[in-house]
Amino acid sequence: MTKDERDEALASLLEARAGNVRDKPQPLLNEGDRAEVESLIEVADLLWEAGHGAPPLESDPVAALLGLNPDPHCALDAKALVRARKNARLKGSELAERLVARGWEVQGRDVFRWENQSAADVAPALIKAIADETGVSVEQLTTNLQADVENDAVAEVARSSKFEGLVERWARLQGLSHAMAASVLESRLRATVHRGDRPDAGQLLQSLDALVAAVESGTRRNEP
Amino acid sequence: MPETQPDWAALYLKHRDAMHRVAAKVLREAGIADQAGDAVQEAMMSLMASPPDDVREWEAVMVATAKRRALDRLRSAAVRHAGPELGEEHDHADLGDVAEEVAEAADRQRAAAEVWDHLAVLDDRHRKVAWEYVALERPRAEVAEELGVTPARVSQMAKAALEQLRDAMSPEEVAHD
Incomplete structure (x- = not known):
């Protein structure tokens, strides 16, 4: 097989991988050429996998639903954190250890930074974990850094009474404050729009309702 | 909860x-x-x-x-x-x-992360072909148009890029099935 034929074989296999010419017969290769082409296809597969990990947090609907996107409407209050931590008789490093035990990748210096420099990047879910570990409510740890109301489609949905009902259900299910549950569900709506979908208000509310109902039904099943 | x-x-x-x-x-x-x-x-x-x-x-x-x-x-x-x-x-x-x-x-x-790291060894045009055409599977003709080359040239560039990546990786990571 010539170099050009090998190139053509690889091109054909790459196109087949992409599903563009799935039905085209693949070229026959001798043993040496097959090993060469397969080693390149293996690298191509690894590269494909590298390109198909999780999306960025801000466009990941699950991350949004779990409160993993920082929200200026529900931000960690540095002074309140210091107060809560001291009342719980915890050092910064001890609070970090407790968060690590829950699965968070946090170090003592992160706690120091939240208290003394910036806490704007702390996501609602992590604030909830800090509140749990210091024995205070989420409301006691949060502040609204951005009081203006965004005037867009998502904000319009978020002002509806049906959304309010979903917020109450989600807060009850997840043990969150009303403000944090609202923040999380609104973030979930924004992730849907971020992802490129353009559903109307009814569809947005319907999909949120389905998610909340799915978790509710499982919780009911597990209740004694 | x-x-x-x-x-x-x-x-x-x-x-x-x-x-x-x-x-x-x-x-x-x-x-x-x-x-x-x-x-x-x-x-x-x-x-x-x-x-x-x-x-x-x-x-x-x-x-x-x-x-x-x-x-x-x-x-x-x-x-x-x-x-x-x-x-x-x-x-x-x-x-x-x-x-x-x-x-x-x-x-x-781990292996995917390693191959991603090695994209840095490629020049801009080959990196674009490797990422857009091979990793993200964008249509070859589209990538070719953006680079101002023929689709066949994109295939050649993909092969060259994959060879460079393979050579940059540790042998155990490029194991055959």
């Missing part, structure tokens, strides 16, 4: 990449890798609704659940495409030993 509930946000943040990769790999077979996010969402909803007991290794549970949901979607796609008689093949899709499954996923993730 009961105190025994896992911290789902922390767990998801840690394992979401592996979950998406596994789901995408399963769904790729049917050309529906873009549904990986939906499979992962279904996996998380089912885990949150019915948390398993006595979990020692959450990564294993989360990756296996994402894979299972992806296989469900694959089966649905097969049924839609070929009718119910061909949809049965995935009913018996063996998830295998979960620990082995997760170890393999972790190995692949």
Whole structure:
């Protein structure tokens, strides 16, 4: 097989991988050429996998639903954190250890930074974990850094009474404050729009309702 | 929420990449890798609704659940495409030993991260071909047009890029099946 034929074989296999010419017969290769082409296809597969990990947090609907996107409407209050931590008789490093035990990748210096420099990047879910570990409510740890109301489609949905009902259900299910549950569900709506979908208000509310109902039904099943 | 509930946000943040990769790999077979996010969402909803007991290794549970949901979607796609008689093949899709499954996923993730790191050895144009055409599977003609070359040239550039990446990687990472 010539170099050009090998190139053509690889091109054909790459196109087949992409599903563009799935039905085209693949070229026959001798043993040496097959090993060469397969080693390149293996690298191509690894590269494909590298390109198909999780999306960025801000466009990941699950991350949004779990409160993993920082929200200026529900931000960690540095002074309140210091107060809560001291009342719980915890050092910064001890609070970090407790968060690590829950699965968070946090170090003592992160706690120091939240208290003394910036806490704007702390996501609602992590604030909830800090509140749990210091024995205070989420409301006691949060502040609204951005009081203006965004005037867009998502904000319009978020002002509806049906959304309010979903917020109450989600807060009850997840043990969150009303403000944090609202923040999380609104973030979930924004992730849907971020992802490129353009559903109307009814569809947005319907999909949120389905998610909340799915978790509710499982919780009911597990209740004694 | 009961105190025994896992911290789902922390767990998801840690394992979401592996979950998406596994789901995408399963769904790729049917050309529906873009549904990986939906499979992962279904996996998380089912885990949150019915948390398993006595979990020692959450990564294993989360990756296996994402894979299972992806296989469900694959089966649905097969049924839609070929009718119910061909949809049965995935009913018996063996998830295998979960620990082995997760170890393999972790190995692949490491190798994928390594090949991603090595993209830096390529020049801009070859990197664009490697990433857009090979990794993201954008149509060859589109990538060719953006680079001002022929589709055949894109194939040549892809081969050159893959050769460079293979040569830059440690031999054990480029193992054949």
